[in-house]
Amino acid sequence: MLGQQRYIILADASYSITAYNLKIWESFTTEIPTQVKGGKGPFICFVLGGPGSGKGTQCAKIVKNYGLTHLSAGELLRREIASNSEYGTTILNTIKEGKIVPSEVTVSLIQKEMESSDSKKFLIDGFPRSEENRAAFERIMGAEPDIVLFFDCPEEEMVNRVLNRNEGRVDDNIDTVRKRLQVFKALNLPVINYYARRGKLYTINAVGTVDEIFEQVRAVFAALKLVTE
Ligand SMILES: Nc1ncnc2c1ncn2[C@@H]1O[C@H](COP(=O)(O)OP(=O)(O)OP(=O)(O)O)[C@@H](O)[C@H]1O
Numbered sequence: 419m420l421g422q423q424r425y426i427i428l429a430d431a432s433y434s435i436t437a438y439n440l441k442i443w444e445s446f447t448t449e450i451p452t453q454v455k456g457g458k459g460p461f462i463c464f465v466l467g468g469p470g471s472g473k474g475t476q477c478a479k480i481v482k483n484y485g486l487t488h489l490s491a492g493e494l495l496r497r498e499i500a501s502n503s504e505y506g507t508t509i510l511n512t513i514k515e516g517k518i519v520p521s522e523v524t525v526s527l528i529q530k531e532m533e534s535s536d537s538k539k540f541l542i543d544g545f546p547r548s549e550e551n552r553a554a555f556e557r558i559m560g561a562e563p564d565i566v567l568f569f570d571c572p573e574e575e576m577v578n579r580v581l582n583r584n585e586g587r588v589d590d591n592i593d594t595v596r597k598r599l600q601v602f603k604a605l606n607l608p609v610i611n612y613y614a615r616r617g618k619l620y621t622i623n624a625v626g627t628v629d630e631i632f633e634q635v636r637a638v639f640a641a642l643k644l645v646t647e
């Protein structure tokens with residue numbers, strides 16, 4: 419049975435975007451800083467949410483509007499499968515099962531992309547999927563995200579979107595999506611709650627039109643500019 423109910427996130431430690439916030443922030447510039455004040459490395463934004471919650475769709479708009487470099491962990495893994503790398507078959511089987519690829523593999527792909535890029539602003543989509551992923555990223559990269567966006571979407575809506583995506587993904591079927599939802603709740607929600615406790619989480623209501631949802635994202639980036647000036 420799929421729920422309409424939203425996931426329970428530590429509400430007092432997460433920022434929710436409201437129309438009121440938008441009104442205050444819309445007059446500020448939309449250019450985000452290359453790094454957060456006092457930070458040493460590049461600006462890093464993790465983008466989290468269940469399967470089909472709209473992460474990739476919104477990332478494309480963030481890239482267009484704010485020039486961040488988009489790294490989708492799922493896309494990097496699919497590229498690895500397509501290139502017949504030594505891990506290709508293991509990755510393919512893991513994705514078909516809706517499970518999580520070993521942290522070392524995913525972090526190493528992200529690391530390669532970040533280190534070969536001149537960019538100072540990264541949008542890391544669909545990662546970290548588990549506390550173990552998160553710890554591996556911190557250990558290997560020696561970095562933490564500056565902010566985390568969480569696209570909060572009811573399960574029924576996520577399933578509908580995934581089943582209507584039509585991009586030929588091997589995991590876009592009802593059996594795999596059910597498994598992905600279980601993995602999301604068991605392993606990814608604790609990561610989201612971790613960032614809520616760290617005061618880095620921005621929860622976005624992922625129901626609505628793509629543009630309506632992006633207005634909430636815009637407010638986050640506008641606020642970021644505000645606190646980093
Ligand atoms: N606000 C929206 N309303 C309706 N459909 C949407 C919305 N946002 C995205 N979609 C559609 O839903 C599907 C899933 O979106 P998207 O690929 O962005 O999700 P995702 O979170 O990246 O999923 P995954 O974790 O499986 O990669 C796509 O077909 C997309 O066009």
Ligand SMILES: O=c1ccn([C@@H]2O[C@H](COP(=O)(O)O)[C@@H](O)[C@H]2O)c(=O)[nH]1
Pocket residue numbers: 469491492493495512513514516517518519520524543544545546547551589598
């Ligand atoms: O960090 C990651 C990201 C993804 N995976 C696997 O890939 C699929 C698809 O990922 P999307 O982000 O939805 O494109 C996911 O279900 C996992 O099996 C991963 O293991 N680790």
Ligand SMILES: [Mg+2]
Pocket residue numbers: 473474490492544
């Ligand atoms: Mg995606």
